[in-house]
Amino acid sequence: MIRWIVCLLGSLVLAASVSAAIETYTFDSPEQEARFRQLGFELRCPKCQNQAIGDSDAPISKDLRAEVHRMLLEGATDQEIKAFMVARYGRYVLYRPPLDRQTLFLWAGPGLFLIIGIGLVAYRIRLSKRAMTQEISS
Amino acid sequence: MRRALLWLPLGVFAILAAFFFRGLSLDPNAQPSALIGRPVPAFALSELHSGAALTGQDLPQGPYLLNVWASWCITCQVEHPYLTELSKTLPIVGLNYKDERTAAQNWLAKLGDPYVLHLFDVDGQLGLDLGVAGAPETFVVDATGVIRARVQGEVNARTYARIIAPALAAGRAP
Numbered sequence: 001m002i003r004w005i006v007c008l009l010g011s012l013v014l015a016a017s018v019s020a021a022i023e024t025y026t027f028d029s030p031e032q033e034a035r036f037r038q039l040g041f042e043l044r045c046p047k048c049q050n051q052a053i054g055d056s057d058a059p060i061s062k063d064l065r066a067e068v069h070r071m072l073l074e075g076a077t078d079q080e081i082k083a084f085m086v087a088r089y090g091r092y093v094l095y096r097p098p099l100d101r102q103t104l105f106l107w108a109g110p111g112l113f114l115i116i117g118i119g120l121v122a123y124r125i126r127l128s129k130r131a132m133t134q135e136i137s138s
Numbered sequence: 139m140r141r142a143l144l145w146l147p148l149g150v151f152a153i154l155a156a157f158f159f160r161g162l163s164l165d166p167n168a169q170p171s172a173l174i175g176r177p178v179p180a181f182a183l184s185e186l187h188s189g190a191a192l193t194g195q196d197l198p199q200g201p202y203l204l205n206v207w208a209s210w211c212i213t214c215q216v217e218h219p220y221l222t223e224l225s226k227t228l229p230i231v232g233l234n235y236k237d238e239r240t241a242a243q244n245w246l247a248k249l250g251d252p253y254v255l256h257l258f259d260v261d262g263q264l265g266l267d268l269g270v271a272g273a274p275e276t277f278v279v280d281a282t283g284v285i286r287a288r289v290q291g292e293v294n295a296r297t298y299a300r301i302i303a304p305a306l307a308a309g310r311a312p
Contacts, residue, residue, distance in 0.1 A: 046271040049166060059236075060271050063262055088269035090172035 171288040179267035186256035202229040209245040225252035280309030
Protein backbone atom coordinates (compact mmCIF):
# COMPACT_ATOMS: atom_id res chain seq x y z
CA MET A 1 0.00 0.00 0.00
CA ILE A 2 2.74 2.43 1.03
CA ARG A 3 4.61 1.51 -2.12
CA TRP A 4 1.60 2.53 -4.19
CA ILE A 5 1.37 5.89 -2.46
CA VAL A 6 5.06 6.55 -3.06
CA CYS A 7 4.61 5.67 -6.73
CA LEU A 8 1.63 7.96 -7.05
CA LEU A 9 3.42 10.87 -5.40
CA GLY A 10 6.48 10.28 -7.56
CA SER A 11 4.45 10.37 -10.74
CA LEU A 12 2.75 13.58 -9.60
CA VAL A 13 6.15 15.23 -9.12
CA LEU A 14 7.21 14.10 -12.59
CA ALA A 15 3.97 15.33 -14.14
CA ALA A 16 4.50 18.74 -12.56
CA SER A 17 7.96 19.09 -14.07
CA VAL A 18 6.73 18.03 -17.50
CA SER A 19 4.01 20.64 -17.59
CA ALA A 20 6.40 23.44 -16.61
CA ALA A 21 6.90 24.60 -20.20
CA ILE A 22 3.36 25.79 -20.79
CA GLU A 23 3.08 29.21 -22.37
CA THR A 24 0.13 30.91 -23.90
CA TYR A 25 0.31 31.72 -27.57
CA THR A 26 -2.61 32.86 -29.65
CA PHE A 27 -3.03 31.75 -33.23
CA ASP A 28 -5.09 32.83 -36.20
CA SER A 29 -6.26 29.30 -36.90
CA PRO A 30 -6.10 25.76 -35.50
CA GLU A 31 -4.06 24.87 -38.59
CA GLN A 32 -1.46 27.46 -37.60
CA GLU A 33 -1.35 26.07 -34.07
CA ALA A 34 -0.79 22.57 -35.46
CA ARG A 35 2.13 23.86 -37.52
CA PHE A 36 3.55 25.55 -34.42
CA ARG A 37 3.42 22.25 -32.54
CA GLN A 38 4.94 20.36 -35.45
CA LEU A 39 7.82 22.86 -35.76
CA GLY A 40 8.29 22.64 -32.00
CA PHE A 41 8.95 18.92 -32.45
CA GLU A 42 11.18 19.26 -35.50
CA LEU A 43 13.47 22.03 -34.31
CA ARG A 44 16.12 21.07 -31.85
CA CYS A 45 17.14 23.16 -28.87
CA PRO A 46 20.68 24.46 -29.62
CA LYS A 47 21.63 24.42 -25.95
CA CYS A 48 20.31 21.04 -24.88
CA GLN A 49 21.67 17.69 -25.87
CA ASN A 50 18.58 16.06 -27.22
CA GLN A 51 15.41 18.01 -26.73
CA ALA A 52 13.14 19.69 -29.21
CA ILE A 53 12.43 23.36 -28.62
CA GLY A 54 8.82 22.33 -28.04
CA ASP A 55 9.61 20.44 -24.85
CA SER A 56 12.65 22.22 -23.50
CA ASP A 57 12.70 24.66 -20.61
CA ALA A 58 15.97 26.28 -21.70
CA PRO A 59 15.69 30.07 -22.15
CA ILE A 60 16.95 29.78 -25.73
CA SER A 61 14.13 27.35 -26.56
CA LYS A 62 11.64 29.84 -25.19
CA ASP A 63 13.13 32.52 -27.45
CA LEU A 64 13.05 30.24 -30.46
CA ARG A 65 9.42 29.27 -29.79
CA ALA A 66 8.55 32.96 -29.64
CA GLU A 67 10.41 33.49 -32.92
CA VAL A 68 8.58 30.60 -34.60
CA HIS A 69 5.30 32.02 -33.35
CA ARG A 70 6.14 35.50 -34.64
CA MET A 71 7.12 34.16 -38.07
CA LEU A 72 3.98 32.01 -38.28
CA LEU A 73 1.78 35.02 -37.60
CA GLU A 74 3.69 36.93 -40.27
CA GLY A 75 2.76 34.21 -42.73
CA ALA A 76 6.13 32.49 -43.15
CA THR A 77 6.11 28.96 -44.53
CA ASP A 78 7.57 26.02 -42.58
CA GLN A 79 10.45 26.01 -45.07
CA GLU A 80 11.20 29.66 -44.43
CA ILE A 81 11.14 29.18 -40.66
CA LYS A 82 13.50 26.21 -40.87
CA ALA A 83 15.83 28.10 -43.22
CA PHE A 84 15.83 31.02 -40.76
CA MET A 85 16.89 28.73 -37.93
CA VAL A 86 19.51 26.88 -39.98
CA ALA A 87 21.05 30.21 -41.08
CA ARG A 88 21.62 31.03 -37.40
CA TYR A 89 22.11 27.76 -35.58
CA GLY A 90 23.31 25.46 -38.33
CA ARG A 91 21.76 22.19 -39.40
CA TYR A 92 22.09 20.92 -35.85
CA VAL A 93 18.65 22.45 -35.20
CA LEU A 94 16.92 20.18 -37.70
CA TYR A 95 15.76 16.82 -36.40
CA ARG A 96 15.16 15.80 -40.02
CA PRO A 97 18.16 17.18 -41.93
CA PRO A 98 18.02 17.08 -45.76
CA LEU A 99 19.75 14.16 -47.43
CA ASP A 100 23.14 15.07 -48.87
CA ARG A 101 26.75 13.94 -48.66
CA GLN A 102 27.20 15.04 -45.06
CA THR A 103 24.05 13.33 -43.83
CA LEU A 104 24.21 10.31 -46.10
CA PHE A 105 25.51 7.97 -43.40
CA LEU A 106 22.94 9.28 -40.95
CA TRP A 107 20.11 8.45 -43.34
CA ALA A 108 21.54 5.26 -44.83
CA GLY A 109 23.01 3.92 -41.57
CA PRO A 110 19.93 2.09 -40.22
CA GLY A 111 19.26 0.40 -43.60
CA LEU A 112 22.94 -0.49 -43.88
CA PHE A 113 22.97 -2.13 -40.46
CA LEU A 114 19.74 -3.97 -41.26
CA ILE A 115 21.28 -5.40 -44.43
CA ILE A 116 24.44 -6.42 -42.55
CA GLY A 117 22.28 -8.06 -39.87
CA ILE A 118 20.17 -9.97 -42.40
CA GLY A 119 23.36 -11.05 -44.17
CA LEU A 120 24.85 -12.38 -40.92
CA VAL A 121 21.69 -14.28 -40.02
CA ALA A 122 21.46 -15.78 -43.53
CA TYR A 123 25.09 -16.83 -43.28
CA ARG A 124 24.52 -18.52 -39.90
CA ILE A 125 21.47 -20.35 -41.21
CA ARG A 126 23.39 -21.62 -44.21
CA LEU A 127 26.23 -22.80 -41.96
CA SER A 128 23.93 -24.72 -39.62
CA LYS A 129 21.99 -26.21 -42.55
CA ARG A 130 25.21 -27.46 -44.08
CA ALA A 131 26.28 -28.90 -40.72
CA MET A 132 22.94 -30.71 -40.44
CA THR A 133 23.06 -32.22 -43.93
CA GLN A 134 26.65 -33.34 -43.25
CA GLU A 135 25.52 -34.98 -40.01
CA ILE A 136 22.65 -36.76 -41.78
CA SER A 137 24.76 -37.92 -44.73
CA SER A 138 27.47 -39.23 -42.40
CA MET B 139 37.18 -19.61 -40.02
CA ARG B 140 35.76 -20.52 -36.63
CA ARG B 141 38.98 -19.49 -34.90
CA ALA B 142 39.03 -16.19 -36.77
CA LEU B 143 35.51 -15.46 -35.51
CA LEU B 144 36.78 -15.71 -31.94
CA TRP B 145 38.63 -12.43 -32.53
CA LEU B 146 35.45 -10.67 -33.62
CA PRO B 147 34.34 -9.49 -30.13
CA LEU B 148 37.81 -8.09 -29.49
CA GLY B 149 37.69 -6.28 -32.82
CA VAL B 150 34.27 -4.81 -32.11
CA PHE B 151 35.44 -3.78 -28.66
CA ALA B 152 38.54 -2.10 -30.10
CA ILE B 153 36.47 -0.09 -32.59
CA LEU B 154 33.98 1.00 -29.93
CA ALA B 155 36.79 1.83 -27.51
CA ALA B 156 38.43 4.03 -30.16
CA PHE B 157 35.16 5.91 -30.71
CA PHE B 158 34.47 6.34 -27.01
CA PHE B 159 38.02 7.42 -26.30
CA ARG B 160 37.71 10.11 -28.99
CA GLY B 161 34.39 11.11 -27.46
CA LEU B 162 36.01 11.75 -24.09
CA SER B 163 37.82 14.79 -25.46
CA LEU B 164 34.91 16.13 -27.53
CA ASP B 165 32.50 18.68 -26.17
CA PRO B 166 29.02 17.59 -27.27
CA ASN B 167 27.70 21.09 -26.58
CA ALA B 168 30.12 22.75 -28.99
CA GLN B 169 28.36 23.31 -32.28
CA PRO B 170 30.06 24.73 -35.35
CA SER B 171 28.68 28.21 -35.87
CA ALA B 172 26.55 28.76 -38.97
CA LEU B 173 27.92 32.31 -39.09
CA ILE B 174 31.54 31.42 -39.88
CA GLY B 175 32.60 33.18 -43.08
CA ARG B 176 29.67 35.60 -42.93
CA PRO B 177 29.67 39.26 -41.88
CA VAL B 178 28.35 40.33 -38.49
CA PRO B 179 24.56 40.59 -38.94
CA ALA B 180 23.04 44.06 -39.19
CA PHE B 181 21.54 45.38 -35.97
CA ALA B 182 19.92 48.41 -34.39
CA LEU B 183 20.63 48.39 -30.67
CA SER B 184 21.46 50.93 -27.99
CA GLU B 185 24.59 51.76 -26.05
CA LEU B 186 24.61 50.22 -22.58
CA HIS B 187 25.30 53.44 -20.64
CA SER B 188 23.97 56.30 -22.74
CA GLY B 189 21.19 54.52 -24.61
CA ALA B 190 22.42 56.07 -27.86
CA ALA B 191 21.49 54.20 -31.04
CA LEU B 192 24.14 51.83 -32.38
CA THR B 193 24.31 50.01 -35.70
CA GLY B 194 26.90 47.96 -37.57
CA GLN B 195 28.53 51.26 -38.63
CA ASP B 196 29.69 51.77 -35.05
CA LEU B 197 31.66 48.54 -34.85
CA PRO B 198 35.44 49.02 -34.68
CA GLN B 199 37.82 48.17 -37.47
CA GLY B 200 38.74 44.50 -37.10
CA PRO B 201 40.20 42.26 -36.06
CA TYR B 202 38.30 42.29 -32.80
CA LEU B 203 36.43 39.94 -30.49
CA LEU B 204 32.69 40.13 -30.01
CA ASN B 205 31.95 38.85 -26.54
CA VAL B 206 28.38 37.94 -25.56
CA TRP B 207 27.95 38.41 -21.83
CA ALA B 208 25.42 39.12 -19.10
CA SER B 209 25.51 39.99 -15.42
CA TRP B 210 23.47 36.83 -14.63
CA CYS B 211 26.08 34.64 -16.34
CA ILE B 212 28.49 32.94 -13.95
CA THR B 213 30.97 31.80 -16.61
CA CYS B 214 31.22 35.39 -17.88
CA GLN B 215 32.58 36.31 -14.48
CA VAL B 216 35.07 33.45 -14.70
CA GLU B 217 36.40 34.53 -18.10
CA HIS B 218 36.38 38.23 -17.21
CA PRO B 219 39.99 38.49 -15.90
CA TYR B 220 41.28 36.73 -18.99
CA LEU B 221 39.28 39.04 -21.29
CA THR B 222 40.61 42.05 -19.37
CA GLU B 223 44.13 40.84 -20.04
CA LEU B 224 43.34 40.18 -23.72
CA SER B 225 41.76 43.61 -24.16
CA LYS B 226 45.18 45.22 -23.74
CA THR B 227 46.23 43.88 -27.15
CA LEU B 228 42.94 43.13 -28.93
CA PRO B 229 39.77 45.25 -29.02
CA ILE B 230 36.75 43.50 -27.51
CA VAL B 231 33.18 44.52 -28.24
CA GLY B 232 30.76 43.62 -25.46
CA LEU B 233 27.31 42.40 -26.40
CA ASN B 234 25.27 42.58 -23.23
CA TYR B 235 22.74 39.81 -23.76
CA LYS B 236 19.25 39.70 -22.24
CA ASP B 237 20.28 41.68 -19.21
CA GLU B 238 19.11 44.68 -17.23
CA ARG B 239 20.84 47.96 -17.84
CA THR B 240 21.64 48.80 -14.22
CA ALA B 241 22.72 45.26 -13.36
CA ALA B 242 25.09 45.26 -16.34
CA GLN B 243 26.46 48.70 -15.49
CA ASN B 244 27.08 47.67 -11.88
CA TRP B 245 28.80 44.50 -13.03
CA LEU B 246 31.23 46.50 -15.18
CA ALA B 247 31.80 49.06 -12.44
CA LYS B 248 32.64 46.32 -9.97
CA LEU B 249 34.74 43.98 -12.11
CA GLY B 250 36.26 46.40 -14.61
CA ASP B 251 35.43 47.16 -18.20
CA PRO B 252 37.41 45.41 -20.95
CA TYR B 253 35.13 46.55 -23.80
CA VAL B 254 35.69 49.22 -26.46
CA LEU B 255 31.99 49.27 -27.30
CA HIS B 256 28.89 48.22 -25.35
CA LEU B 257 25.90 46.85 -27.23
CA PHE B 258 22.78 46.45 -25.13
CA ASP B 259 20.69 43.60 -26.53
CA VAL B 260 17.83 43.29 -24.08
CA ASP B 261 15.66 40.96 -26.22
CA GLY B 262 18.56 38.91 -27.53
CA GLN B 263 17.75 39.98 -31.10
CA LEU B 264 21.35 40.24 -32.29
CA GLY B 265 22.06 37.18 -30.17
CA LEU B 266 19.47 35.27 -32.18
CA ASP B 267 20.90 36.52 -35.48
CA LEU B 268 24.35 35.42 -34.31
CA GLY B 269 23.05 31.97 -33.39
CA VAL B 270 23.88 32.47 -29.73
CA ALA B 271 22.57 29.63 -27.57
CA GLY B 272 23.64 31.13 -24.25
CA ALA B 273 26.22 33.40 -22.67
CA PRO B 274 29.16 33.48 -22.82
CA GLU B 275 30.00 33.16 -26.48
CA THR B 276 32.81 34.94 -28.25
CA PHE B 277 33.19 35.59 -31.96
CA VAL B 278 36.42 36.39 -33.76
CA VAL B 279 35.80 39.10 -36.37
CA ASP B 280 38.50 39.79 -38.96
CA ALA B 281 39.63 43.07 -40.58
CA THR B 282 36.87 42.89 -43.18
CA GLY B 283 34.11 42.43 -40.60
CA VAL B 284 33.68 38.73 -41.33
CA ILE B 285 33.21 36.22 -38.50
CA ARG B 286 36.10 33.77 -38.43
CA ALA B 287 35.46 31.62 -35.39
CA ARG B 288 33.33 31.21 -32.31
CA VAL B 289 34.07 30.09 -28.76
CA GLN B 290 31.10 28.70 -26.88
CA GLY B 291 31.67 29.06 -23.18
CA GLU B 292 34.68 30.38 -21.36
CA VAL B 293 37.53 32.15 -23.13
CA ASN B 294 40.77 31.11 -21.44
CA ALA B 295 44.34 30.32 -22.43
CA ARG B 296 43.25 26.94 -23.77
CA THR B 297 40.35 28.11 -25.96
CA TYR B 298 42.44 31.10 -27.04
CA ALA B 299 45.21 28.83 -28.30
CA ARG B 300 42.82 26.31 -29.85
CA ILE B 301 40.26 28.61 -31.52
CA ILE B 302 40.99 32.33 -31.34
CA ALA B 303 44.71 32.48 -32.18
CA PRO B 304 44.41 30.32 -35.34
CA ALA B 305 41.41 32.38 -36.52
CA LEU B 306 43.31 35.63 -35.99
CA ALA B 307 46.32 34.23 -37.84
CA ALA B 308 44.11 33.10 -40.73
CA GLY B 309 42.50 36.54 -40.85
CA ARG B 310 45.89 38.23 -41.07
CA ALA B 311 47.13 36.04 -43.92
CA PRO B 312 46.37 37.52 -47.38
